[in-house]
Amino acid sequence: MAISKTLNVNGAPVATAVDDPEMPLLYLLRDNLELHGPRFGCGLAQCGACTVHIDGKAVRSCVTPLSAVTENNKIVTLEGLGTPDHLHPVQRAFIEEQAVQCGYCVNGMIMEAAAFLAAKRKPSEADIKKALAHNLCRCGTHARIVRAVQRAADLAQAR
Ligand code: FES
Ligand code: FES
Numbered sequence: 001m002a003i004s005k006t007l008n009v010n011g012a013p014v015a016t017a018v019d020d021p022e023m024p025l026l027y028l029l030r031d032n033l034e035l036h037g038p039r040f041g042c043g044l045a046q047c048g049a050c051t052v053h054i055d056g057k058a059v060r061s062c063v064t065p066l067s068a069v070t071e072n073n074k075i076v077t078l079e080g081l082g083t084p085d086h087l088h089p090v091q092r093a094f095i096e097e098q099a100v101q102c103g104y105c106v107n108g109m110i111m112e113a114a115a116f117l118a119a120k121r122k123p124s125e126a127d128i129k130k131a132l133a134h135n136l137c138r139c140g141t142h143a144r145i146v147r148a149v150q151r152a153a154d155l156a157q158a159r
Helices: 025-032 089-096 106-119 125-131 142-158
Strands: 003-009 012-018 051-054 057-060 074-076
Touching: 012 025, 051 106, 057 106, 089 106, 089 142, 106 125, 106 142, 125 142
Parallel strands: 003 074
Antiparallel strands: 003 012, 051 057, 051 074
16 A cells, blocks of 8 residues: 655655655655656665765665655755756866766765765865765766865855
């Protein structure tokens, strides 16, 4: 029997109905809500491709069961971080640094970096590397990604 639940996704209430309350949040976002920013990578909380924010914290949605979230939690995906007209500083910086090759990891890198910069406004390069240490990039784009996060920190301070 389908279970109904209202969730707060990207600032709006969303009515959902799923058969399995233990289904990963990632599946609901991608398959039911057609939010394709978060990616399925490992499915084991090891790569970061599926990262979203829940109440401002970077969370691996592939291992977050729907039973763990309620309508009181604010879920934000890459689609809700900024808009095409008002990009989040991290989104803008990734474009300006062209910090992407295949792009598979970029959702996770941006969401992890955005949560990190919200808590640490003037990070060192070492801070950034540590914050992104558990987000994997198979293309080896790390140097540009770190530069983009540094640029995002500078953009956020200039706002
Ligand atoms: S798909 Fe979730 S961490 Fe890899
Ligand atoms: S740009 Fe391809 S996995 Fe990072």
